[in-house]
Amino acid sequence: MDGRELVRSVRVFGSVQGLRAVRSAWRQRRTDAWGLPPRGTERARVPGPVGEAEPLPGGGIVRFARSELRISVSAGGTVFWGWDGAEALPSYALAGEPPEPDPRAELEPDTDGGWRVVSERVTVAVSRHGAVEIRTPGGVVLRRDLPPRWWEPVSGGPARWVQRSEVPADARFFGLGGRASGPRLRDGSYRLWNTDPKGSFSPGDDPLYITMPVQFVVSDAGTHLAFHDNSWDGRVTLTEGEEGAGSGHDRPGTSEVRMGGGPLRCWVVVGTPARVLHGWAALTGAPALPPSWALGPQHARWGFGSEKEVRRVVDGYRERGLPLSVLHLDIDHYDAHQVFTVDRERFPDLPGLAGDLREQGVRLVSIVDPAVKAEPGNPVYDSGSAAGAFVRDGRGSEVHGVVWPGECAYPDFTDPAVREWWGGLYEERLAQGFSGIWHDMNEPVSFSPFGDQTLPRSSRHALDGRGGDHREAHNVYGLTMARAGYEGLRRLRPDERPFLFSRSGWAGMQRYGGTWSGDVSTGWPGLRASLSLVLGLGLCGVPYSGPDVGGFDGSPSPELFLRWFQLAAWLPLFRTHAAIDAGRREPWEFGAEVLEHARVALVERERMRPYFVTLAQLARLTGAPYVRPVWWGAPEDRALRDCEDAFLVGDALLVAPVLARGADRRAVRLPRGRWYDTATGRAYEGPGQVLLDAPPSRIPVLARAGAVIPVRGADGGLELEVWAPAAGRTGGGLVVRDTGDGWEKAEIERYASRLVDGRVVVERVTDGGSEEVALPVRVRGLAE
Numbered sequence: 001m002d003g004r005e006l007v008r009s010v011r012v013f014g015s016v017q018g019l020r021a022v023r024s025a026w027r028q029r030r031t032d033a034w035g036l037p038p039r040g041t042e043r044a045r046v047p048g049p050v051g052e053a054e055p056l057p058g059g060g061i062v063r064f065a066r067s068e069l070r071i072s073v074s075a076g077g078t079v080f081w082g083w084d085g086a087e088a089l090p091s092y093a094l095a096g097e098p099p100e101p102d103p104r105a106e107l108e109p110d111t112d113g114g115w116r117v118v119s120e121r122v123t124v125a126v127s128r129h130g131a132v133e134i135r136t137p138g139g140v141v142l143r144r145d146l147p148p149r150w151w152e153p154v155s156g157g158p159a160r161w162v163q164r165s166e167v168p169a170d171a172r173f174f175g176l177g178g179r180a181s182g183p184r185l186r187d188g189s190y191r192l193w194n195t196d197p198k199g200s201f202s203p204g205d206d207p208l209y210i211t212m213p214v215q216f217v218v219s220d221a222g223t224h225l226a227f228h229d230n231s232w233d234g235r236v237t238l239t240e241g242e243e244g245a246g247s248g249h250d251r252p253g254t255s256e257v258r259m260g261g262g263p264l265r266c267w268v269v270v271g272t273p274a275r276v277l278h279g280w281a282a283l284t285g286a287p288a289l290p291p292s293w294a295l296g297p298q299h300a301r302w303g304f305g306s307e308k309e310v311r312r313v314v315d316g317y318r319e320r321g322l323p324l325s326v327l328h329l330d331i332d333h334y335d336a337h338q339v340f341t342v343d344r345e346r347f348p349d350l351p352g353l354a355g356d357l358r359e360q361g362v363r364l365v366s367i368v369d370p371a372v373k374a375e376p377g378n379p380v381y382d383s384g385s386a387a388g389a390f391v392r393d394g395r396g397s398e399v400h401g402v403v404w405p406g407e408c409a410y411p412d413f414t415d416p417a418v419r420e421w422w423g424g425l426y427e428e429r430l431a432q433g434f435s436g437i438w439h440d441m442n443e444p445v446s447f448s449p450f451g452d453q454t455l456p457r458s459s460r461h462a463l464d465g466r467g468g469d470h471r472e473a474h475n476v477y478g479l480t481m482a483r484a485g486y487e488g489l490r491r492l493r494p495d496e497r498p499f500l501f502s503r504s505g506w507a508g509m510q511r512y513g514g515t516w517s518g519d520v521s522t523g524w525p526g527l528r529a530s531l532s533l534v535l536g537l538g539l540c541g542v543p544y545s546g547p548d549v550g551g552f553d554g555s556p557s558p559e560l561f562l563r564w565f566q567l568a569a570w571l572p573l574f575r576t577h578a579a580i581d582a583g584r585r586e587p588w589e590f591g592a593e594v595l596e597h598a599r600v601a602l603v604e605r606e607r608m609r610p611y612f613v614t615l616a617q618l619a620r621l622t623g624a625p626y627v628r629p630v631w632w633g634a635p636e637d638r639a640l641r642d643c644e645d646a647f648l649v650g651d652a653l654l655v656a657p658v659l660a661r662g663a664d665r666r667a668v669r670l671p672r673g674r675w676y677d678t679a680t681g682r683a684y685e686g687p688g689q690v691l692l693d694a695p696p697s698r699i700p701v702l703a704r705a706g707a708v709i710p711v712r713g714a715d716g717g718l719e720l721e722v723w724a725p726a727a728g729r730t731g732g733g734l735v736v737r738d739t740g741d742g743w744e745k746a747e748i749e750r751y752a753s754r755l756v757d758g759r760v761v762v763e764r765v766t767d768g769g770s771e772e773v774a775l776p777v778r779v780r781g782l783a784e
Contacts, residue, residue: 058101354433423488706731
């Protein structure tokens, strides 16, 4: 560390905090120096030539000269393969037992000395040298994983490995968790290590808070998801393919996954995008269902400072007739930043404040960081120490880092007993009147002027009884913290669905809640990154997310704030938020014109609340994200695959946000079918591109012809908004009514629309046929 790094550390964290961070970083480096000995000489290994094979239900084991491969295909077409004895379990990603193998499919000889498994939905072929091909039932190759290579330390220790894969030349890559440069992942290298980017980030920054070895691949041949179930530090290098012109040959797209250790195992799910994510949700767990109030407008700021300021902001919304559902309290409401405390001077009656706000329809959500101030006399630290709850090094000493409260210890959430202890601490938050929890700083973060702001890699973790170190536990730390919080809230309030979202996580985190963008930078690039993150996370199975409206670290111009606000009004988590020195984020702070246009966005979001409730329920049932790429229903459309500046909300709506300064019109790429501009009622035919007005008052939103959309009527009741079907075509939609914040089973109502003699007919579809609609119906688009 040179002098400039020291100066930066002191400036960022403060003089005392900065020096503590420096001391902590040096201590962590010393810990790893003796805790992680050098790898020394390594020996490379490949599978070698094929030997015998052992057929089993759904697949079998293929043995090679220097390795063995286990393959299993489920009845639903989900494929698992693992090298060197790697099994599906244990896994932090899976929600339970892996799917049962398909008894109708088994390992059989293939051409050229290889083997194959043929099932109804997919064929898996293994070459005599260990390449694994995933094919459609018609024999078209979706993915070809080349024989892997391992490097094993001669003196013992975990083997690192590389797996190279090929996909069709026209394929496009998506996923890998939350990536600011997406949603389409172009040629480049993407690290698999959950990371706090130290302040803020923009599209060029990688990695970020949520990294997942989950690739969502779309090509003419079909769609598939590939998941390398390994939580170690790694890197994925992607190269898009190129189709040969004339008599030239195609160059396939390639993916190279490198891991520093851990098992080499993979899941592949094939089918349409909807089928793929349904299979992924079946494997890793259904998304948690947020209470309906969490689908409304939310407001946060690091630096409210006092109960008086909180009341001022809420009164500001009410006096101006602006809807508000949730207000978030950041770390400044704690006593000296210590988790599970309250600054009594600034918030003398937090339960009273929460009660008053709840009477106005506003819920309070509390931030919770994992770092616990390591100071005797701190009740949380004392109880955790007594329970042996904190992460330790190889010599048995607690591992300490520096976060906002100062020197801190870190709970080991990979220990079931620690998860139960931590979950019980949320009783204090509920007693303070909070209705939901926001997890932050849980990559985990330890301030450092060096590279990664995290714990020593040699830190020891329980890993649910297996034991291991931070190299394996780091990426699942946020996931296991979310599990601790979610399960604790369920125990404490069993009749209410928990509301929890987390800055960091891993595959399967949707079981416990959602996420948000983290500290996205203020600026037009940050606005674009916000959309990339939401779309990419949705394709990784995390449907509930959204950005910090306006960006985290700076003061947005009125135009930038408004365009961000208009985008976020159509995303699942609709929340304003900013750093303590980044200015206010209340809509009226940006002038009268912005206020009126923001009011329109807020009112429309509230009008669409029943539709978002329906999408949330459908996400839980099917795994489909609320917000989807425009190619969702037509992955074979190459023009749509390359469209990154618009998105679908469910099946019914297409939203085209304004992502550039000064724009008042924008081109919109339409999927096949008729689409109505919801502002003008004008109809457009897709596929193709249209140019639409985007004045400051709105962004383009189009409705699919025939769509039946549940909305909130003028009287506050539920009604159906129906967009006229095109002549000779039908339409429809699904409605799931709000069942409250408990666990009551939801009923899916199906509606169909058709055009009869120039009149739109809407019917409810039942098992016995159809029946009249009991809800008010508003028809739109018929004049056109």
